[in-house]
Amino acid sequence: MANTEHSAAVAAFSERFGELFTTNLTLREQHAHTQTWLPNQPAEGVLFVTDKQMVVDAVKLCAQYHCPIIPFGTGTSLEGHINAPQGGICIDLSRMDQILHIHAEDLTAVVQPGVTREALNQALRHTGLFFPIDPGANASLGGMASTRASGTNAVRYGTMKDVVLSLEVVTAQGELIRTASRAKKTAAGYDLTRLFVGSEGTLGIITELSLKIFGRPEVIAGGVCAFPSVLAACNAVIMTIQAGIPVSRIELLDALQIQACNRYSKLTMVEQPTLFVEFHGSEASVTEQAEVFADIAAELGAAEFNWSSDQQELAQLWKARHNAFFAAQALRPGTRAYSSDACVPISRLAECVEATRQDLAASGMVATILGHVGDGNFHIILLVDLNNPAEVEQAEAVVARISQRAIAMEGTCTGEHGIGQGKQSYLQEELGATVDLMRRIKQALDPLNLMNPGKIFS
Amino acid sequence: MANTEHSAAVAAFSERFGELFTTNLTLREQHAHTQTWLPNQPAEGVLFVTDKQMVVDAVKLCAQYHCPIIPFGTGTSLEGHINAPQGGICIDLSRMDQILHIHAEDLTAVVQPGVTREALNQALRHTGLFFPIDPGANASLGGMASTRASGTNAVRYGTMKDVVLSLEVVTAQGELIRTASRAKKTAAGYDLTRLFVGSEGTLGIITELSLKIFGRPEVIAGGVCAFPSVLAACNAVIMTIQAGIPVSRIELLDALQIQACNRYSKLTMVEQPTLFVEFHGSEASVTEQAEVFADIAAELGAAEFNWSSDQQELAQLWKARHNAFFAAQALRPGTRAYSSDACVPISRLAECVEATRQDLAASGMVATILGHVGDGNFHIILLVDLNNPAEVEQAEAVVARISQRAIAMEGTCTGEHGIGQGKQSYLQEELGATVDLMRRIKQALDPLNLMNPGKIFS
Structure with missing residues (x-):
């Protein structure tokens, strides 16, 4: 996987992001595929992003060096989604874990991608509301959107495709875009929300989700x-x-x-x-x-x-x-x-x-x-x-x-x-x-x- | 709108499809925008397709002559969706009106795009099942999918994005593809079903829909x-x-x-x-x-x-x-x-x-x-x-x-x-x-x- 451009990217990330970037092998392996039968293919470095601007900067740097980008939530996916077969930089979103708004009156919540489903439900526990989608693991909501997760309640409440109202995404060009408004229904152009839901990190990096929540x-x-x-x-x-x-x-x-x-x-x-x-x-x-x-x-x-x-x-x-x-x-x-x-x-x-x-x-x-x-x-x-x-x-x-x-x-x-x-x-x-x-x-x-x-x- | 290639396309359509193709002005105007404030911009001809192979053939002919294609269901859309501002051929799908399967045991129905919502409900009337999406007009289901229609029941049953399980589509290259299986959930790649739902005929022509139906x-x-x-x-x-x-x-x-x-x-x-x-x-x-x-x-x-x-x-x-x-x-x-x-x-x-x-x-x-x-x-x-x-x-x-x-x-x-x-x-x-x-x-x-x-x- 040694590649001059990738090495230059790693150097640039080290310089730009300091301690938030690591090339430690153990950490890299923990960010690749540890839960499956697939071989572990670690990225060349892991960046712990703390806000959307860092994601934008990281994507632009990677684009400059033609270096792959592997978004990471909690690492609980099962089909090799977070391996780095072509090398590149893993973008760990787990520190973007703020619940930004709970609009109880609209039955929606706006969260950063590193919030886990259990953390969201914990925050909702006094509101009479809950978030129903529950794959086995306590996965991150960004990761759940990326794999179109579902779980035990899906038979009644649907899957991530049904509960994501809108996404904020950093595109491969490093642009920050929003797929839709926070309205419950929309007929405003192509359904990019549902194109990104289930796209497994191959089209962009989710930096914010507007989600439906439900009365308990x-x-x-x-x-x-x-x-x-x-x-x-x-x-x-x-x-x-x-x-x-x-x-x-x-x-x-x-x-x-x-x-x-x-x-x-x-x-x-x-x-x-x-x-x-x-x-x-x-x-x-x-x-x-x-x-x-x-x-x-x-x-x-x-x-x-x-x-x-x-x-x-x-x-x-x-x-x-x-x-x-x-x-x-x-x-x-x-x-x-x-x-x-x-x-x-x-x-x-x-x-x-x-x-x-x-x-x-x-x-x-x-x-x-x-x-x-x-x-x-x-x-x-x-x-x-x-x-x-x-x-x-x-x-x-x-x-x-x-x-x-x-x-x-x-x-x-x-x-x-x-x-x-x-x-x-x-x-x-x-x-x-x-x-x-x-x-x-x-x-x-x-x-x-x-x-x-x-x-x-x- | 006179254009040598379009004229050649019209001649080719006449020769290929005979009486199923018309250049009659009244019919062309009826197939453009009659229900709205927008000016009526008729296509150069209207083809009444009767099966998916005709749609494939029509799209390939249009591609050959660089001639626009405007899909038409019942003509009840409200924002100029069926006008032909650049000329071209209107593809009228209303004769593709077969209900192909009612899988009562799966709560799904497979229909051609020209079936209207009332016709589907008429066919379901002895089954204890119904199709809930009801914009005001008795629109075609292909048209309803194309505009992501909803209507009065949407607050409980969702919109077309929620009830379309899978689509068969003729692409701009004249290829017949299927967006998904008939399973209720899928994580198999990008959600092309929901990309085509609401794409207003700009990405392809729907030739078959698998729809959720509901217990009355x-x-x-x-x-x-x-x-x-x-x-x-x-x-x-x-x-x-x-x-x-x-x-x-x-x-x-x-x-x-x-x-x-x-x-x-x-x-x-x-x-x-x-x-x-x-x-x-x-x-x-x-x-x-x-x-x-x-x-x-x-x-x-x-x-x-x-x-x-x-x-x-x-x-x-x-x-x-x-x-x-x-x-x-x-x-x-x-x-x-x-x-x-x-x-x-x-x-x-x-x-x-x-x-x-x-x-x-x-x-x-x-x-x-x-x-x-x-x-x-x-x-x-x-x-x-x-x-x-x-x-x-x-x-x-x-x-x-x-x-x-x-x-x-x-x-x-x-x-x-x-x-x-x-x-x-x-x-x-x-x-x-x-x-x-x-x-x-x-x-x-x-x-x-x-x-x-x-x-x-x-």
Whole structure:
């Protein structure tokens, strides 16, 4: 990766930014891909930006030296999004963590990109409002916008594409632009907000987000429900969605994942395929929702559905759900959790998950299935010994089959993790010539290919 | 507009498409801008396409002759979207009116672009499902996607950006591409679906749409409520939204608009500023919503709020609402209704509408205010004698002030009508350098500037 221009950029960054810039190898590696099966490809330096003007200056410097720029939030993405395969400078936005405005009366919040979802909810806790999008990790909101994150509440509240009203972005030319006003609706030109949401840092760096926030529901109730099989659980999900129950969370964990969560979070759930469900609304509404769901579950042979609106009990449950990744990892110490996701139209969910279950069983790998099944979105976690090339190859083959199976069912190779480095060939299989349009847009907005190069497409 | 290449294109279209292509002046004028204050700028010919291959062939022919292409649905857009300022061929998609699939189990429908919203709802009437987006006109779904349409239900169900899952598009190069799979969520690359939604035909021609559809609510209830002032009505809207009432429609009509509707639709509403509201849900839920709304209205000095779930009564009400444009037009025969819209954060709604009311009163023009106020979106309808240049100038000045007022309140110059030819200068005022990014995208996807040139920006 040694490159004269990059070396000159590193020198210029050192001179310009002093202690806010580092070339320390440990820090560089921590800012590259530590949570995935992908090799760690560190940037040549890390800049800790503290305000938007620093981002503008950094981008202009990088443009001057033709040096790649890799934006970094909390580093929890899963497909190699923050690796630096062509070298360059990592721009760490975690210190831009100010909540700038809470417009409670408009149900919007304006934040810097380094604010995490938990920090925003902490700031909202006395307002009666909350921010619903919750991928497992306590990710930064800038990173969540960049990967079009979703998580457990998406079935009711949508994904980042639905809750971002407007973005402030530093373009590849170092210009500071705003994609839209703070109005709830707009028909003013191309929807650049949603072009930047999910663009994985390849079109610009987000320096401010205007987000929708929501009234905290009067009552939150939920519980877990064990099913005789993954197929039965998926069919319950399909019927729940088709019945129009406005469920706010409906999550599948297979038997092995439940076992892992029991061990990791010290719980005593029945070790069978299980749905975690949650309902938001008035007392009457959540009762109605829970009763209709209980009927559906019973019809599909589930054990009794016990639900509660005890907030401590629910919090423990969802903490266990959010720790599922680490719980799975603990199933096979010394291995790495290799997580992948796919999403299909809800009518194909049971078929797709069941075929995946059989595929995993046949492979003999240690692997769990879980996911945001109300959206037709599910994950696998494969426990892989990265030092064993045969295992890695086997894992890659499983992921390829899942992606192709989802695509064949009119679905997508990724519902929320994104393309990054890991899924470029499946994106091509899924969308074909459409990827050329994406490339043309990238070329138009970033002609020097400075912004997170080698992601989405190379 | 005479141009050798265009003439050659017209000759080639005549030869290739026979009777499906016409150069008849009346038809050409009917396909340009007949419903607005903007001058009618007809295309040089109109092609009635019947399938996607014809669209591909037409685009390739136009590319060969460097001849502009203007896509046409039902011709109900309001900002000169279907004019042909640079000549070219109008592509009429109204005969591509097949509903291809209703996937009731996935809550999605796949349609050709010429299907109108009413035709889709007619096809869904025995399924227990419906399509909620309803601009006033019975517009085509392709046109609605192209202008990012919304309408009365948007406050609950979102706009076209929220209900389009995927599009099939013919690009400026005559390639047929699909923007996304039919999965409910995706993180597979740039969000081209939402780039094409609202692009006003400037990036390609939509030949197929996959749309979300929704379960018909168990109970639909609603009614009208008269307020002492526009300000009081707007404050009631703000409180309703902030209270988290999941109202499905909340529409403002000022006193003059009510008078116009009474005359046009033979109704006897009290001629005061009025909210039309509708609630969707279970019996218990709509009752709860209506009661909370009634309390808010009473607090703001409204007359008693009478509501009902009589479907015939509600249908009559909403028909009157949808005919508001024609009702307003009848207020001053011989003039043209010049409609404009703006959208602001909900907290600024009362202030913005009240300032607009005072502005209109001071102008002495015949004008009404109405709109989808639950989203902070409102319209004015100015009745203008187009033969009187002083009146036209005055109308333009009013529209300029409304746009600028909305922008100053962190809002947008258009919540749903779009930019077209009419609002290009306000788009520039609203988004500045961001418009250059839009131009770069346009240039990347349509380097010959064939797709509906002169719209959004020139």
